[in-house]
Amino acid sequence: MTDDNHVILQNETTKTSCELPVLSGTIGPDVIDIRTLSQKTGMFTYDPGFTSTASCSSTITYIDGDQGVLLYRGYPIEQLAEKCDFLEVCYLLLKSELPTGREMQGFVKEVTYHTMVHDQLTNFYKGFRRDAHPMATIVAVVGALSAFYHHELDIRCPIDRNLSAIRLIAKMPTIVAMSHRYSTGMPFMYPQNRLGYVENFMHMMHATPCEDYVQNPVLVRAMDRIMILHADHEQNASTSTVRLAGSSGANPYACITSGIACLWGAAHGGANEAVLRMLEEIGDKSKIGEFIKRAKDKNDPFRLMGFGHRVYKNHDPRAKLMRNTCHEVLTELGLHDDPLFELALELERIALEDDYFIEKKLYPNVDFYSGIVMRALGIPTVMFTAIFAMARSVGWIAHWDEMISDKEQKIGRPRQLYKGPAKRDVIAISGR
Numbered sequence: 001m002t003d004d005n006h007v008i009l010q011n012e013t014t015k016t017s018c019e020l021p022v023l024s025g026t027i028g029p030d031v032i033d034i035r036t037l038s039q040k041t042g043m044f045t046y047d048p049g050f051t052s053t054a055s056c057s058s059t060i061t062y063i064d065g066d067q068g069v070l071l072y073r074g075y076p077i078e079q080l081a082e083k084c085d086f087l088e089v090c091y092l093l094l095k096s097e098l099p100t101g102r103e104m105q106g107f108v109k110e111v112t113y114h115t116m117v118h119d120q121l122t123n124f125y126k127g128f129r130r131d132a133h134p135m136a137t138i139v140a141v142v143g144a145l146s147a148f149y150h151h152e153l154d155i156r157c158p159i160d161r162n163l164s165a166i167r168l169i170a171k172m173p174t175i176v177a178m179s180h181r182y183s184t185g186m187p188f189m190y191p192q193n194r195l196g197y198v199e200n201f202m203h204m205m206h207a208t209p210c211e212d213y214v215q216n217p218v219l220v221r222a223m224d225r226i227m228i229l230h231a232d233h234e235q236n237a238s239t240s241t242v243r244l245a246g247s248s249g250a251n252p253y254a255c256i257t258s259g260i261a262c263l264w265g266a267a268h269g270g271a272n273e274a275v276l277r278m279l280e281e282i283g284d285k286s287k288i289g290e291f292i293k294r295a296k297d298k299n300d301p302f303r304l305m306g307f308g309h310r311v312y313k314n315h316d317p318r319a320k321l322m323r324n325t326c327h328e329v330l331t332e333l334g335l336h337d338d339p340l341f342e343l344a345l346e347l348e349r350i351a352l353e354d355d356y357f358i359e360k361k362l363y364p365n366v367d368f369y370s371g372i373v374m375r376a377l378g379i380p381t382v383m384f385t386a387i388f389a390m391a392r393s394v395g396w397i398a399h400w401d402e403m404i405s406d407k408e409q410k411i412g413r414p415r416q417l418y419k420g421p422a423k424r425d426v427i428a429i430s431g432r
């Protein structure tokens, strides 16, 4: 920011004005620093849903919604998805730089030796019905983690913060796989230190104690790429929830739990599950027109799940990478004519030619194809959002750590536009 970079706010009613500084980032839009606005004008800004509000400064992820650009620590998502694996991206998001070979070896070892959970955690699952939604069990179990690490929760201690980050990244696959195994009545599978991070997750999800579980490297790589695409996404709803929870000084496990809870909503991370159910409800290409019509009808609450985005007003770069991954997996499995994939491709084609979607700049987002590929990888639909939470945990913890270290941050406490009753006196019930 140059010193003279500022805006003047003119109040035509009171004929007063105030000067507000303009701050510039490395790339992307400038921001108007309104921290003194209330003190200078006695007024608040009003921005439900934070459509025009920057809640913090961050160095982690950059999105250009008009250009369809997504950068993790400056690296384009397309290059990371092609040249890195998920744990490399975890290292990048947590430590700002891609690891050297030696650094990666150390990081993999550190994560690997934290993949087991305390054996008493398995008791938490037994309290649930077998048909409990996995997100319900995961919220409970991750929230309980802080009860097992009393002495390493000092959020001001970088060593404790790093250990919490490693534990969460390491244990999420184990916890998510356990939630699936519990729902199927299959025994929990212990993590295997000889396996890679994603291979280990697939093993805990699908293997049985009775025989070796042989994995297809193409499918493991596809799952790894799905996790890279979901790892972080700037100040989305769940990340903002984690930041707000963390601003009160809550422990990292409680903060990540708040992010998991927020992600569950169908407008956010729950969309991948909703897309599959929508495609199954559409069922046939001949019915696409009927659903497109419903999506455009203001009186119909139905929305085309997997379409639209608050930031991307051009294509979501992740959607294109996910579509390619989908094609790769279905081809590998000999399912290239998978009817659901064909239906999704046709739905995308029709929607992208429709004036409503063009005018409102509604494009497929990361969730539109992710469900189809996860289904092909043998992941039950009800587990899709849990997979999203597993991948996004690294983004949440990276933002939490950045927020704790940010000297500008203080407890988040927004104000409001009050529209309730003005002051009035209570009349005793005898008089009412």
Ligand code: SDX
Pocket (backbone or CB within 6 Å): 049, 232, 233, 235, 236, 237, 266, 267, 268, 269, 271, 295, 296, 302, 303, 304, 305, 306, 307, 308, 309, 310, 311, 360, 362, 365, 366, 367
């Ligand atoms: C994720 O923020 C992130 O980064 C999230 C995420 C991440 O990685 O963390 O990218 C992950 O959450 C992706 C989004 C997944 N959700 C869905 O696919 C659900 C369907 N999409 C919508 O609910 C919606 O598009 C949102 C929630 C994604 C965005 O909502 P906005 O930005 O608040 O936009 P809006 O609701 O104000 O919509 C603008 C207009 C509205 O019409 P008008 O009131 O202007 O007439 O577009 C319409 C909406 O009705 N619209 C849709 C639509 N999405 C928006 N109409 C039909 N179908 C849709 N999918």
